[in-house]
Amino acid sequence: MFVDSHCHLDCIKLDEFEDDFDVLMQRCLAAGVDHMLCVAIDLDKYPRMLRLVQHYPQVSVSAGVHPMADPDKDVDLATLRAVADSNSVVAIGETGLDYYYDRLDRAAQQQRFRTHVQCAVDLGKPVIVHTRDAGEDTLAILREENASQCGGVIHCFTETMAFAEKALELGFMISFSGIITFRNAEALREVARQVPERHLLIETDSPYLAPAPHRGKQNHPAYVRHVAQQLAAIRDTSVEQIAAITSANYFRVFGRC
Template sequence: MFVDSHCHLDKLKTTETEGIDKVLAAARAASIEHMLCIGVALDDFAKMQEIVGQHNDVSFSCGVHPLYVAKHGFNERDLANLCAREDVVAVGETGLDYYYDKEHITTQQESFARHIEIANQVKKPLIIHTRDAREDTIDMLREGRAEKCRGVMHCFTESMDMAEKALELGFYISISGIVTFASAEELRQVVRQVPLERLLIETDSPWLAPVPHRGKENQPAFVTHVAECVADLKGVAVEEVAEVTRNNFYNLFNIKRQTA
């Protein structure tokens, strides 16, 4: 049984046109036992909760994505109150993205700092998006004492040096379908070196569908392909990858596993 540690079920076109049931049925048929649906803007939170909140095998987070914060902004009190809810398991998606948005770096940093503070207050892990901001991301996590709440570097595409610094802070490294892309050899080297006990797997659906589904809308059922690639790189059975990353997920997000 697998876990998809990072997906956006409310962003799938299939969800909009046919409802969530088809996506969840496909995931369950592929032995996906739990999915974490990630919040990217406070304005979307109510809709996301409505879509996924009634399913025992779906949890959700609350946060403001660094590429959303300049446009959408957020009320710090509202963010703190939502993150404190019992049914919210993590703070984020938050972080820094200097690749797509160099104009609002200060705004991103201010938002990121608030998310770290709130995560420590509510004692829930952070979900970090980082791109072209390696040094600042690690520096801000250190300055904010993020080792107290820990978290995950989601959809990791950075260097082994950054991975090591994140691991030192108690963070996990999450691997998406990018690992299956021909151009992702540096990422595959990271996967080979990071202990399996510190890895998670994810889809980041509806984006970044893994081989052999590139070009299609991604969905949680496809996380099995990520697991297969990680297993090949580690030289272990896919069942071991499934079990270890599943346990990592439940431990990090303090979710009780549902057993039949």
């Protein structure tokens, strides 16, 4: 029923799942999560991530290095391209800019982001974009690197409608996380009401950002239902309708594998 368009399955602590990844997966599938996109954060941990999910056709994977990953995890275009040029990799990322934490200097983040967009355009795969306190630069780089040719998603969306409109012009999807369930997120809920249906996605970004009523706990894909419920309430429609729209949108952009 649901597609979780962005989660980090390999980062979820398994103690509440009998220390067994299969138990976590069964819990997600039983909760109606039919598909998950497991998003890479660096290339060191990547082989382990692939091993964990390899027996689950319900899980797709991306390849990339997160903007907040250490400087020594940096990646050049040829290396990224070699990893990502596989039928089992459906997207590039996550990448983007994070000026809130500023763990890596801005010029280095921008270069890393450009490398990812170039790879996505090169391989014709959508790019998964993280942006925090960096809206203008994020849009500028997407434009300069011709990201409309590969498309992609602004994940865990927390920006304004003005930003959303510019991302939509580039053909991007807008993915909402558990943040739309937070009490103080009224402005974001207004954006979530306005984004055109064909561009909507839902995600958990688990293990981070658990939605209400689980806020503060470890998140996992089964909780994507709460994001869908909130989005249905905001848009005055049913959870089933939100599930159908966001699942169809996901498979149109990321494909089936």
